[in-house]
Every structure is written in structure tokens, then in C-alpha cells.
Amino acid sequence: MIYRIGYYNISSSSDGPMARPGSVNRAFVMARFYFEQDISFLFPYINAVAKESELHERPCLVRFVHKGVYCVVYPEKCIASPFNGHGEVRIFVEDLVGFLNEILEKKEEITPKFKVFQHVSVTDIITLLPKTNCGECGFKTCMAFAAMLSRQQTLPSLCPFIGRPMTEQVTYPVVNEIGQKISSVTLHVDTRESSALGRVGSVPEVLPSFVQMNPKTRVSKNSTLALATLPDPLTPREIQVLALMGEGKTNPEISDGLCISPHTVKSHVVHIFNKLGVNHRTQAVVWAARHGII
Numbered sequence: 001m002i003y004r005i006g007y008y009n010i011s012s013s014s015d016g017p018m019a020r021p022g023s024v025n026r027a028f029v030m031a032r033f034y035f036e037q038d039i040s041f042l043f044p045y046i047n048a049v050a051k052e053s054e055l056h057e058r059p060c061l062v063r064f065v066h067k068g069v070y071c072v073v074y075p076e077k078c079i080a081s082p083f084n085g086h087g088e089v090r091i092f093v094e095d096l097v098g099f100l101n102e103i104l105e106k107k108e109e110i111t112p113k114f115k116v117f118q119h120v121s122v123t124d125i126i127t128l129l130p131k132t133n134c135g136e137c138g139f140k141t142c143m144a145f146a147a148m149l150s151r152q153q154t155l156p157s158l159c160p161f162i163g164r165p166m167t168e169q170v171t172y173p174v175v176n177e178i179g180q181k182i183s184s185v186t187l188h189v190d191t192r193e194s195s196a197l198g199r200v201g202s203v204p205e206v207l208p209s210f211v212q213m214n215p216k217t218r219v220s221k222n223s224t225l226a227l228a229t230l231p232d233p234l235t236p237r238e239i240q241v242l243a244l245m246g247e248g249k250t251n252p253e254i255s256d257g258l259c260i261s262p263h264t265v266k267s268h269v270v271h272i273f274n275k276l277g278v279n280h281r282t283q284a285v286v287w288a289a290r291h292g293i294i
């Protein structure tokens, strides 16, 4: 059990590889230091609260921005950049470790976010765009927009020509010249991280199909965020089943109401339990009610 995160061996070098967004290319100071213990257990909590956070599995790390500095935290070390000079490093490291200790102290109050960063290639995304470079998204070219979207640093909805997602998984159809679907591209954009960039003021259109496909449910922006932060999001059908469970319907009644077999209902219920980490209908309904989903 760790009560306090300690660190040692701070070093800095003048060949920082990371530059601030929009900055001209020049060398920046990069810092490196080590933790006294393995802090990987804290990664989902850091992922939940840090700005522009990305949780990676291989290699195991969490990447985020702290006070304008990119930080890459591994289980036993941290690399941070850019700094304008070596003198800034020690003060920053103390502040960053203080931030991590604050997360450690408030761990019980934070809902951990296990969602792993999903990279989508620029090539895949560019197939969705008209490549007119019209600039309406705020980027000079479609390629620049695609590059930022692939890094989850902008939102699909900023391009008015990208089309509508065809499922709740935010999967876009890729069509050929005569309109036939030839493949698809699935995007995973974290709503909280993207809104933290300040480019848009509203919850993006990441999960609108939940609302469209479930008129009986009252899915709000907050509930959309709750759904988006589940490690394995609920499908629209599962939300419908959950809503009917909230009305006190039994499995046979849900089966009649949705015109699906009792076996399918049972399967949806099991999936809901697994996704929410509960083992009782009441717990599932309470979770949904707490998050404004039903």
C-alpha cells in the first residue's frame, strides 16, 4: 500500500523531442525522474482526471498534459517536456508529484477510467473526408484535421462533411464513387479530453445514436459521458433493456415489448451486468438512474 509517492534522480537534457502545439521547431528541455514505487495502479485514476489523458496498454503508460507540459508516466518513471530552461524542471517535478499525490489521496472519490487510447490511422480517417481543404473545421487541410483526429485531439463533428456515424460505436461508412459501402472506420473520441481542448463548448456527437435509437430513454449529456466512460459501452439495445428493467418489467415482458426472444433478453441482461460490474438488476437500475439514463 502506497501512502505517498516519492521520486528521485531528476535529470534534464536539452534535446526534448516534444514541442508545444503550434510552436516553431526548436530544442526544448526534457526532464526525467523516477518514482520510488510502481505507480501503475494509479493510471486509471490519472486517466480520469488529467487533461488530454491517454491510457496505453503496450507499453504501459499514461500520457497527459500538466500545466502545459506533456507528461508520459510509466510505472516507475516519468518523462516531461518541454521546458524553456533547466531551472524550471525541479519546480515542475515537485508540482507534478504533488498532483499525483493529490490523486492518490482522493482515489476513493474518483471514478477510475479504464478506457484505453485507441489509435485510428490517418489513412483510415482521410478516406472519410472530401479532401477539399475547405478549412471549415479550423484546420488548413483535411490531412491536418485527420492527423489531429487520429490523435483524438479534435472532434469528428467539426467537419460538416464527414457524414453521420452509422452505429453507436461511432463507425462511419466508407463509400465508393457510386455510393456503395466498401468498408468502415471506427473512431473512439474521448468527450472529456476533447472538450478540455476548448475547441467546442458542447458534448460532441460521439453517441447521438443512443438518443435517436432509444426514444423511451432520457439520455442526457451527463449520461452520455457516463456511458462513454464505461470500459465497454452499452449498446442501444442494452440501454433499452435497462430502461425496461427500470420500469420493473420481467424478462418475458421485455421480450414481448421489444419483440425479441427471452433468451436474447437474458443475454442482454448478462452483458449489462458485466459491463456495469454488477450482479443484480436493482444495482444496474440504480446505476442507470444515478447517471440519468433512465
Ligand code: SF4
Pocket: 129, 130, 131, 132, 133, 134, 135, 136, 137, 138, 139, 140, 141, 142, 143, 145, 146, 158, 159, 160, 161, 162
Ligand atoms: S472541414 Fe472537412 S473537408 Fe473541410 S478541411 Fe476540414 S476536414 Fe477537410
